[in-house]
Amino acid sequence: MDIQITDHKRVSVVAVSGRIDGSTAGEFEAALTGVTDAGNNNIVLDMSDVDFVSSAGLRVLVNTRKSVNSGGGKIVLAEPSQQVVETLDIAGLDVLFEQFDDRETAIGTF
């Protein structure tokens, strides 16, 4: 799993790639907590290159959503891979996250 964070004027873009499961969810959560701890509660999560995400990854998504919402912000997904869409759908959590076809459109919603 690789994570790249880019801060824009009103939003932080977190691009994650690879496999998000029990072995990587801690690193994923630490990266997102670092963003929110810095006061950035508007997050675009680019998941276009995620090839697997388990419930361990979903828990990070849900916890981050709670954190940014309580800070008055939101987290949206940019170009989620088919695997991400599948996991969210199977878990019944797809309704929690706005999804956009590309990163620029997602950034433009903030």
Add this chain to the structure above:
Amino acid sequence: MTDYSLTIEGRFDQVASLSDLVESMATEAGFSSRDQYALQLAVCEALENIIIHGYQGESTNLIEAYVNSDPGEFTIEIWDDAPPFNPSNNPAEIDWSQDDPPVGGLGLKIMHKVMDEISYERKGERNWLKMFKRHKTN
């Protein structure tokens, strides 16, 4: 009919190796790419449950898996030496709001959503879990 077995240590980084086996066996059984992914996901959840709830964290304790594929059918049997843990009961659906979505029990929910049958028995000092999925034809 094809059978494979694989033994891994109860560590998260070992789970992906079984995932690869599941993918190839599901392909051989004729499952769609969507179902292949769902099967990998369900198996991953079962293994991570054993590591987290059974072995109480990562360890060198072993997990044995026996995978069987027939045309249109996929079966996996998983053995571990942890204290009794029965994941065969489908967790009850609970009402939740978007302000307070659930974070617990997601793994079990995924396993039961994906698989057609989940069986569990305590055999001696070991846990035996069997998960089965049949290919859906349209």
